[in-house]
Amino acid sequence: MSLIHISENDPLVSTVLCQRLSAHGHTIVMTPDGESCLRALQWTRPDLVIADARLADMTSMEWLDALNTRGFGQLPKIMLFQPGAIRDRVRIARAGLAACLSKPVNLENLLRQVFLSLDTRHAAAA
Helix, strand or coil, X not given: CCEEEEECCCHHHHHHXXXXXXXXXXXXXXXXXXXXXXXXXXXXXXXXXXXXXCCCCCCHHHHHHHHHHCCCCCCCEEEEECCCCHHHHHHHHCCCCXXXXXXXXXXXXXXXXXXXXXXXXXXHHC
């Protein structure tokens, strides 16, 4: 199916996301922070990135700016937010995310957003 990159510093969340997405036929690459994610994107070239809004080494806006600077601005991105991060969610959503989802993640909603993001990406490439 598709290559999905997950950048999440919580090992439990990473494992659950990896298992669920792998069960649907996706190949998963995981990194624990923003900088390792950016380095891995250079060689993995995923179809979608799912990232925690609170990466250990950079803010969400720094991460999104770095993606744009490194040529990954058009890559579909889903960001996962803590429940109280409403202010951040609005500001960051304007930066062109495919979806913003609250933690704890509703896995069915995540799968729906993944499908929509990948479907849009593949339709645009056709």
